[in-house]
Amino acid sequence: MRTLAELKEQRAYECRLTPDRALETIDDAEEFLLGRGLLTRTADSALPSLFEACHEEPYARESPGFGQWPATKFPWFGRLGVRGHLILAIHRGKSLLVTDAVAALLDPICRAELARMETADEGWARLLCHLADVGPSELEDLQTELALTPKELKSIRSPLERCGAIVARSIVYEAPHRHTSLLVRWDQAWPEPSGVSERRQALGDLLCAGVRAAVLAPERELPRWFSWRWYWDDGLVDELVAAGRLVRVDGHVATGD
Numbered sequence: 159m160r161t162l163a164e165l166k167e168q169r170a171y172e173c174r175l176t177p178d179r180a181l182e183t184i185d186d187a188e189e190f191l192l193g194r195g196l197l198t199r200t201a202d203s204a205l206p207s208l209f210e211a212c213h214e215e216p217y218a219r220e221s222p223g224f225g226q227w228p229a230t231k232f233p234w235f236g237r238l239g240v241r242g243h244l245i246l247a248i249h250r251g252k253s254l255l256v257t258d259a260v261a262a263l264l265d266p267i268c269r270a271e272l273a274r275m276e277t278a279d280e281g282w283a284r285l286l287c288h289l290a291d292v293g294p295s296e297l298e299d300l301q302t303e304l305a306l307t308p309k310e311l312k313s314i315r316s317p318l319e320r321c322g323a324i325v326a327r328s329i330v331y332e333a334p335h336r337h338t339s340l341l342v343r344w345d346q347a348w349p350e351p352s353g354v355s356e357r358r359q360a361l362g363d364l365l366c367a368g369v370r371a372a373v374l375a376p377e378r379e380l381p382r383w384f385s386w387r388w389y390w391d392d393g394l395v396d397e398l399v400a401a402g403r404l405v406r407v408d409g410h411v412a413t414g415d
Contacts, residue, residue: 165407169372263352281314
C-alpha cells in the first residue's frame, strides 16, 4: 500500500500543484481535464482545480472574488466548455468541468433528478416541460415565453442546475457584444442513457472518479463534493473500501488500483 507521503507527492504531480507543472496553453488545460476527468474552477476542495494548476498571478490581488482569478488564463474554464466539455453546477452550486466519461457516470443521477424535479414543484415543472417542448432556449427567450422576470427565472433555474436537471451553456454575441446562457435539459445535453439505473451505484462510481481525479482526499470531505446529499449514506465509503475500489490512509482515501 502506498504511504500518505507517497500519495501526497503523486497528488502534487498529477494535480499540477507546483509551479514547475503550471499549465501553459489552453491545449495543456484540455489535456489536464482529460487526464483528471473533472476540474473545479477555483481550489475549494481536494478535487483538482484548473485555476490552481495555472499558477498565475491574480487579476486583482487586492480584490476578492473574481479579482483572485488568473490574470490572463481566467477564460480557459469557459473555453473548455466551448470545446464541448460540459460545465455543470453539481459541485454544490459551483462550476465543475467534466469529460464525457464522467458525464456517463453522472447520467443516472441527473436523469433521476430530472424526473424528481418535474413532479416536485410547479415552477420547475413549467420550465422543464417548456424546454422539452421547444428545445434548448436562451434566457431572454424563456423570460418572454414564460412571462418571467430575470430574478424569477434565476430562482427557478438555480436549483435545477445545482441538481443536474438542466445545464447552462454560456453564449457570447459580438455584435452587439453581450453575454447570455442557453438552458438545456440534461436529457437534451446527454441524450443516450448510460445504462446504469441504480443511483447509489452511480454515486459510488462518481466518488471513485473524484478520488481518482484528486489522487488523495480527506474522507470527511466526500459528502460535500456533490449536491445530492439525499442519496448519501455513511456506509457507501465502507462498501467501496470493502470492494477494493478505495483504500483508507490516515484519514484520507485513495483509489485501490
